[in-house]
Amino acid sequence: MKLDAADFSALEDPERLAILEALVVGVIADGQINATESRHFDEVVLGLPWGFDRAVLQVMIQGAHERLAGLRTPVEIHDYLVKLAHRLPSASLREKVLFTMVTLMYSDGEFNRAEKNVVGAFAVAFGIPSDRVATINDALHGRDSG
Numbered sequence: 713m714k715l716d717a718a719d720f721s722a723l724e725d726p727e728r729l730a731i732l733e734a735l736v737v738g739v740i741a742d743g744q745i746n747a748t749e750s751r752h753f754d755e756v757v758l759g760l761p762w763g764f765d766r767a768v769l770q771v772m773i774q775g776a777h778e779r780l781a782g783l784r785t786p787v788e789i790h791d792y793l794v795k796l797a798h799r800l801p802s803a804s805l806r807e808k809v810l811f812t813m814v815t816l817m818y819s820d821g822e823f824n825r826a827e828k829n830v831v832g833a834f835a836v837a838f839g840i841p842s843d844r845v846a847t848i849n850d851a852l853h854g855r856d857s858g
Contacts, residue, residue, distance in 0.1 A: 713811040713851040717761045723801075728762055729772065730799035731809055734834070736776040738813030741830040752819035756812065793837035806838040811848045818852065 720728065739745055739753045762769055783789050800806045813834065817827040835845050 713808055713848065715760055715808050715812050719805060719808060720761045720763065725763075726799055727801060728764075729776075730796050731805075732757070732762070732769075732772055733776040733779070734796060734800075734809045734813055735816060736773060737780060737830060737834075738816035740777065740780065741813075741817055742824050742826040746820055748820050749816065753816055756816060789833070790837070793833055797837045797839065800838070803839065807840055807844055807848060810834055810838060810840060810845075811851060814848065814852055 715731070723731075735753070735757055739749055745753075757773070758766065758769065764772065780792075783792055797806065800809060810831065814823075814831060817823060817831070831845075834840075835842075840848075
């Protein structure tokens with residue numbers, strides 16, 4: 713379920729940016745970023761093979777954060793998620809992105825209502841059926857789902 717180098721090797725920059733933006737959503741979903749979440753975000757996100765140097769990646773993360781902060785209405789948020797989903801080429805990649813988002817959300821040991829709502833919205837926008845969301849949940853908790 714984890715994103716890896718093979719996932720990135722065939723991607724273009726807009727697709728990589730879509731992944732990055734989704735992961736930024738994962739860390740800011742509940743509106744609170746604590747030190748544990750921040751460290752885990754850096755470990756996971758900066759450890760992925762983006763194909764950009766670290767300084768460029770930091771600027772991209774800041775830009776993604778600013779774009780997300782500008783979304784105000786449910787319609788703007790929905791449209792953003794749909795556009796993001798369209799930039800990710802495959803169902804398996806979207807599932808891996810959702811899994812990685814959830815690991816970022818859960819890194820503080822909590823999975824609150826705001827985070828659950830974000831996961832639900834992404835699952836719908838990404839076209840991930842409930843049985844696959846359950847598989848993602850099982851993978852998060854180290855259970856074999858079958």
